[in-house]
Amino acid sequence: MESHQDDTGSKIGMWLFLLSEILLFGGLFILYSSYRYKNPADFHLAAWELNRALGTLNTLILITSSLFMALSIYFLRKGGRNLSMLFLCATIFLGLLFLGVKYVEWTAKIGHGLYPNSLRLLGRSKGEILFYGLYYSTTGLHGLHVLVGLLILSVMLVLMMKGKVNENRFIPLENTGLYWHLVDIIWIFLFPLFYLIP
Amino acid sequence: MAKNGVLEPAHSITSFYKYQGKYHGTFAWILSTDHKRIGLLYLFSILLFFSVAVFFGFLMRLKLIAPGFALMKPQMYNAIFTLHGIIQIFLVVIPAIPAIFGNFFLPIQIGARDMAFPRVNLLSWWLYASGAIIVFLSLFTGGGPVDTGWTFYAPYSLRTTVNVPLAVFGVFVLGMSSILTGVNLVTTTHWLRAPGMSWFRLPLFVWGIYATAWVQILATPVIAITLVLIMIERYFGVGVFDPAKGGDPILYQHLFWIYSHPAVYIIILPAMGVISEVIPVFARKNIYGYKAIAFSSIAIASVGSLVWGHHMFVSGQSDLASVIFSLLTFLVAVPSAIKVFNWVATLYKGSIELKPPMLFALTFIFLFSIGGLTGLIQGALAVNMHLHDTYWVVGHFHYIIFGGMGFGFLAAIHYWFPKMFGKMYNWKRAAWGWLILFIGFNVLYFPMLILGWEGMPRRYYDYPPQFHTLHLISTIGSWILIAGLIWIFFNLFQALRKGERAGDNPWGGATLEWQIPSPPPMENFEKIPTVEKGPYEFGSLRIEKL
Numbered sequence: 001m002e003s004h005q006d007d008t009g010s011k012i013g014m015w016l017f018l019l020s021e022i023l024l025f026g027g028l029f030i031l032y033s034s035y036r037y038k039n040p041a042d043f044h045l046a047a048w049e050l051n052r053a054l055g056t057l058n059t060l061i062l063i064t065s066s067l068f069m070a071l072s073i074y075f076l077r078k079g080g081r082n083l084s085m086l087f088l089c090a091t092i093f094l095g096l097l098f099l100g101v102k103y104v105e106w107t108a109k110i111g112h113g114l115y116p117n118s119l120r121l122l123g124r125s126k127g128e129i130l131f132y133g134l135y136y137s138t139t140g141l142h143g144l145h146v147l148v149g150l151l152i153l154s155v156m157l158v159l160m161m162k163g164k165v166n167e168n169r170f171i172p173l174e175n176t177g178l179y180w181h182l183v184d185i186i187w188i189f190l191f192p193l194f195y196l197i198p
Numbered sequence: 199m200a201k202n203g204v205l206e207p208a209h210s211i212t213s214f215y216k217y218q219g220k221y222h223g224t225f226a227w228i229l230s231t232d233h234k235r236i237g238l239l240y241l242f243s244i245l246l247f248f249s250v251a252v253f254f255g256f257l258m259r260l261k262l263i264a265p266g267f268a269l270m271k272p273q274m275y276n277a278i279f280t281l282h283g284i285i286q287i288f289l290v291v292i293p294a295i296p297a298i299f300g301n302f303f304l305p306i307q308i309g310a311r312d313m314a315f316p317r318v319n320l321l322s323w324w325l326y327a328s329g330a331i332i333v334f335l336s337l338f339t340g341g342g343p344v345d346t347g348w349t350f351y352a353p354y355s356l357r358t359t360v361n362v363p364l365a366v367f368g369v370f371v372l373g374m375s376s377i378l379t380g381v382n383l384v385t386t387t388h389w390l391r392a393p394g395m396s397w398f399r400l401p402l403f404v405w406g407i408y409a410t411a412w413v414q415i416l417a418t419p420v421i422a423i424t425l426v427l428i429m430i431e432r433y434f435g436v437g438v439f440d441p442a443k444g445g446d447p448i449l450y451q452h453l454f455w456i457y458s459h460p461a462v463y464i465i466i467l468p469a470m471g472v473i474s475e476v477i478p479v480f481a482r483k484n485i486y487g488y489k490a491i492a493f494s495s496i497a498i499a500s501v502g503s504l505v506w507g508h509h510m511f512v513s514g515q516s517d518l519a520s521v522i523f524s525l526l527t528f529l530v531a532v533p534s535a536i537k538v539f540n541w542v543a544t545l546y547k548g549s550i551e552l553k554p555p556m557l558f559a560l561t562f563i564f565l566f567s568i569g570g571l572t573g574l575i576q577g578a579l580a581v582n583m584h585l586h587d588t589y590w591v592v593g594h595f596h597y598i599i600f601g602g603m604g605f606g607f608l609a610a611i612h613y614w615f616p617k618m619f620g621k622m623y624n625w626k627r628a629a630w631g632w633l634i635l636f637i638g639f640n641v642l643y644f645p646m647l648i649l650g651w652e653g654m655p656r657r658y659y660d661y662p663p664q665f666h667t668l669h670l671i672s673t674i675g676s677w678i679l680i681a682g683l684i685w686i687f688f689n690l691f692q693a694l695r696k697g698e699r700a701g702d703n704p705w706g707g708a709t710l711e712w713q714i715p716s717p718p719p720m721e722n723f724e725k726i727p728t729v730e731k732g733p734y735e736f737g738s739l740r741i742e743k744l
Binding site for chain 2: 006017021025039117122125132134
């Protein structure tokens with residue numbers, strides 16, 4: 001069989017897939033808004049306990065990683081494969097850093113006995129239980145997406161080292177970038193919802 | 199480029215069955231990225247699961263043959279109606295037409311060599327097969343087969359001791375398969391149409407599949423997250439659907455139906471597409487109201503995504519919400535009716551040939567109309583209080599799903615069989631099969647409408663004696679229906695083994711799949727065609743005399 005390469009097709013497909021990802025998180029956002037509407041005071045109380053400093057740090061990390069991702073694509077298209085790979089490595093590094101910070105954050109919360117079904121949490125109000133339930137589910141699912149993103153980024157790195165993704169065939173990297181930006185954008189919505197709205 | 203590549207003739211003259219690819223034997227099938235082979239993989243896996251689910255349905259009806267008849271324990275009965283639902287909905291009727299015929303014929307009908315993403319297409323089938331295996335594994339592991347009904351309603355699904363997480367995970371994987379199929383079909387329709395194949399020259403089957411694919415992309419993720427939350431809930435107890443922790447089971451129902459009502463349109467729209475193909479071909483007449491049919495598919499897909507709350511009229515959702523959902527439910531009937539009227543108008547003064555595909559297509563219109571009208575009755579708020587969760591609803595949706603989608607599927611397989619396999623089946627025997635099935639269908643499901651009207655609740659293990667006669671009739675109907683199915687598929691398998699060679703265009707169709715050899719060559723077209731006329735301009739094309 002002849003090998004097919006169809007740039008516009010791949011991009012259409014990627015955008016459609018991203019739409020479905022947005023709707024996946026959409027379900028969680030619906031739950032969040034509905035439960036927040038029902039338990040405003042409890043949500044307020046619980047949100048106050050999250051570590052805003054670490055949340056802000058993670059937002060900065062992820063936004064910067066998106067910038068590096070965009071630069072990596074930019075340089076690949078310009079023909080600067082080494083520079084592109086450098087920025088890709090930086091993106092991967094920041095992604096790992098994000099997960100590291102997340103780990104620290106979760107560990108601290110779990111250390112305080114605040115995790116689903118913990119005695120301490122069950123002793124609290126229903127709104128707070130729901131807040132933490134949603135916090136763990138949503139950031140957990142988002143973390144999983146970061147992990148998958150990192151996996152794809154690493155595959156891209158290997159493909160670039162082998163020269164299979166290059167200045168003439170950069171759509172795979174662009175699509176990876178689209179996915180990475182989506183993960184970033186979802187975080188940009190998660191962050192104020194869980195950390196900032198008092 | 200798939201768009202206008204020219205291939206060596208060696209590729210194009212051998213049929214896709216004989217084409218020797220990289221792999222041999224079974225691997226030539228389960229590792230093939232050819233859209234036709236993948237379509238057939240789906241066909242045979244879906245038929246396998248269909249027969250399993252029919253068997254469960256048979257057991258259910260047998261149990262209900264008489265009050266107090268103890269064929270099985272109540273727990274077993276709960277598991278059987280649940281499995282019947284899960285398998286029929288998620289493994290059979292949702293993927294059936296898009297994944298089998300959409301895969302096989304959409305690329306050919308728009309003049310493409312394959313789907314936009316052949317490897318993703320194969321991945322979809324693998325996900326489908328894995329999802330199916332996981333669902334079947336859930337029967338024998340953990341706490342045993344699920345007993346929640348196919349809806350997995352919280353909080354029961356959070357508390358029951360049976361193997362909910364694994365079954366739910368299986369359905370989640372099936373959802374991923376469905377999303378990827380949707381992405382593939384939308385991209386293919388947008389991007390791989392042959393020169394001259396403008397949007398209004400697309401066969402109406404393509405319009406049906408296209409609208410469906412959008413629903414697959416946009417609605418499936420919502421059930422995916424809902425099912426993930428059921429799993430998280432069971433393993434970690436986060437509480438989002440658990441009333442003891444402040445969670446709201448009604449929200450579960452909302453999220454579930456945000457997908458599962460549109461799923462009804464994933465089921466019926468492709469079947470409507472099939473009917474829009476078959477009717478003009480066998481009425482030898484251009485379709486009446488092409489654009490109305492095409493746009494009504496889009497209208498059904500969009501309005502149909504906003505009616506989910508009519509499954510929840512007695513759940514305690516707000517009255518205002520119920521009123522709006524009821525209104526929208528009435529609205530979504532309009533585009534469906536537009537289709538029905540256009541099909542009937544196409545028949546008017548046509549030169550009708552009652553060949554087997556046409557028999558199934560006409561029956562579709564009749565049964566779908568009953569299904570649709572009964573749907574309106576229960577969509578009215580006051581009446582719904584009386585009919586909710588009764589056999590009326592069971593009767594209604596079987597008229598839509600089996601009477602609509604099922605007969606649409608049978609129309610499709612009888613219409614495209616000669617193209618897919620290059621063989622023709624026995625028409626007379628197919629017509630007998632149709633008659634038996636049609637009788638069995640109505641004997642099985644019509645009594646359910648009456649039973650429900652009289653107050654028989656659905657999913658009950660037993661019933662008082664006054665319902666005996668109708669239940670008995672219904673059970674006898676199930677035997678006739680199964681006999682009809684066996685007859686129909688036996689006839690088709692006979693044709694596979696020793697059917698006469700079918701010509702390239704036995705029905706005199708004007709769409710592209712009929713202009714290429716039967717079975718189609720490996721990459722469909724020797725040269726990508728340039729389309730110059732609409733899909734139902736028959737000109738001098740005639741139905742072959744066999």
